[in-house]
Amino acid sequence: MSHGHGPANRGRRVLAMAAPLFVREPDGEPRGGAVVLHDVFGVTEYAEEVCRALARTGRLAVSPYLYYQRGGPAFDAGELGAARGHMAELTADDLTADIGAALSYLRARTTGPVLVVGFSMGAHLATWAAARHELAAAVAVSPSGVGSSPWPGVPPTELLVAERRTPWLGVVGGADARVDAGLLEMAVRLPGPAAAVEVIAGAAHGFYRGGHPEHDPDAAAEAWRRIGCFLETKSLPSSIDR
Template sequence: MSETTKLSSNDGFELGAYVARPAGEAIGGLVVIQEIFGVNKHIQSVADGYAKDGFLVVAPAIFDRAEKNVQLSYEGDDTKKAYDLMKKTEIPKALEDIQAALDFVRAQTGKKAGTIGYCLGGLLSWLSATRLNPDASVGYYAGGIGNFAEETPKAPVMLHFGRKDSHIPAEQGEKVKSLHPEVEVFWYDDADHAFNRDVGATYNPQAAKLARERSLAFLKKNLT
């Protein structure tokens, strides 16, 4: 079951969010953090999938501070708009909005809560683990993570990278692993950037399946 709701950040800003509820009692809470294309149909489907696994899932619209209800495709003018919105995103404010989402799922479930994010969301999931209070965090192809690799996570973290990702140099993920050997870092040899996104040319079903299996096991271990 899905719905939309409003979240209130600490600074009083109100943002939208997509909520996916499990069929029965939630086993924990999960915040799905968007790519640069907003809380579009793909991100909603990711949220729906983890709700089917038993989590109460919320996907906060972190672009709402720049433009409300952003849902972009992966081509044409939408791609340019996505990058423009990314440049307008202030990380501290985005993290405030993610904290509001964590607070929401914890209040709703009374249980642990974690984050999982993709691309920009992967970076924000990492920063959630270093600066906020999730019980676990997962990041897929976290863009720019090397710039923040020296920050120390306060919760268990799992990261996924594609070896063929031209957007994220391999040394960024390797830097994280070198500085934080406790972080679980997985590489997928035949995978490109956005290999989990099941629309578009970079989708790699084998890598996506394995990464999701690992992520689900990790989240269940740390959130239930």
């Protein structure tokens, strides 16, 4: 069962509202929270299933509908052009409010640790959150925005890693021509909270999710295994059944 919460007030802006949330409740009292930031295709079944998986670990999991001002659509893999058009219309101000509102919702519901996980476009935004907030952990799968950012006011991913205030893990496909893992690996060596880059051999950019032409189930399973290991080092629930 999903719940649409919001839209919440976007701080001091009078008319604009923060994105409503897809919410998955854990069984029992939440042991923490998680924000899931979707890829270019929107809050698809994949993003919803990641929320469900995180809820099974005892977390209250939410995914903001970042495209909600445009009707909140989700796209399939054959609609990449339309999806990119929606992504390009996002602004730093609105993204700041949407991510901040999701974090505020979780902090109002649980006193446990809060993490953020994102995919492609959402991985760039998860890294941005890690540079702006002190969270339990941030996970960025196939992060876009390496070398350049599509949004004025949002720095490139590698610069955000260098400015991190939160432990950060990047998961990159070894055959992903869109992500310069070397830039990320240089950034994680800079002083700050623990950070690492995990390279999944042979995986392309869209390896992580079903329905994408580049989906690789074995690579996706290996990525989640490594994510679980990373969360264990932060003493966070890690048995994510994906």
